[in-house]
Amino acid sequence: MDVSPGPIVSAKDLTRRFGTVLAVDHVSLNIAAGELFGLIGPNGAGKSTLMKMFTTMIPPTSGRATIAGFDVAVQPQEVRKRIGYVPQLLSADGELTGYENMLLSARLYLIPSAARESRVQAALEMMGLTDVKNRLVQTYSGGMARRLEIAQSTLHRPAVLFMDEPTVGLDPGGRRAVWEHVRALHREMGAAVVFSTHYMDEAEAVCDRLALIAHGKVAALGTPDELKARLGGQASLDDVFAELTNERIAPVGGGQ
């Protein structure tokens, strides 16, 4: 897949309104090819809306976003060829097997029929699903279903993969398995990965850089270490989140 020398994802004053709600408010940021980029922020901050604009699901109200140099509003077809998208809600069909879901996606992404089988098998293998590929998806655990959706979204070898809360609701083992496989995929495909999460440990462990979104704006942008350094000393990413969103969680046993 051709990748332009500029940022793979770029936003300039990107804004989205829903009636009177300003969901995304003049967001500007650049994400480099191959970067692992996290979006954190409280419920309703605008993370999903931002991702939906990057993935051409909804148009911006104003401002601009590009993927590999292509404007999401002007050349959505060029954008869609270069992205994979795993939405916040589970989307695989439970009444089909994992393999059948993958074949459907391969058709959707216009993978030539001669290449379909090998692409599907390779993606299932990469996400650790080969052994369960012939089971109905309704019998999968949450983590397995999530890994299947990630596998589906990578069949056309996108230059950037957007994942909206890929590990929400998974137990620690399931979360770890998702990330081990996403890292392997990142290594092999070299794709940038843009994901949102409410788990600060995950944001810290996985991403090269992250943006903290609050009230539709970028409240902080940098590496996890850079963000922590802003508060000095022993600050954790939880502290940074609390400080910038005013959502400090009361310590167990009260106090403060």
Ligand SMILES: Nc1ncnc2c1ncn2[C@@H]1O[C@H](COP(=O)(O)OP(=O)(O)OP(=O)(O)O)[C@@H](O)[C@H]1O
């Ligand atoms: N289709 C819509 N119509 C009206 N308002 C919307 C719509 N989608 C989102 N919003 C509003 O936009 C704001 C941002 O929502 P968004 O889903 O982007 O937040 P989020 O950061 O993804 O939250 P969460 O962490 O809960 O997933 C919220 O106030 C939400 O109610």
Ligand SMILES: [Mg+2]
């Ligand atoms: Mg969301």
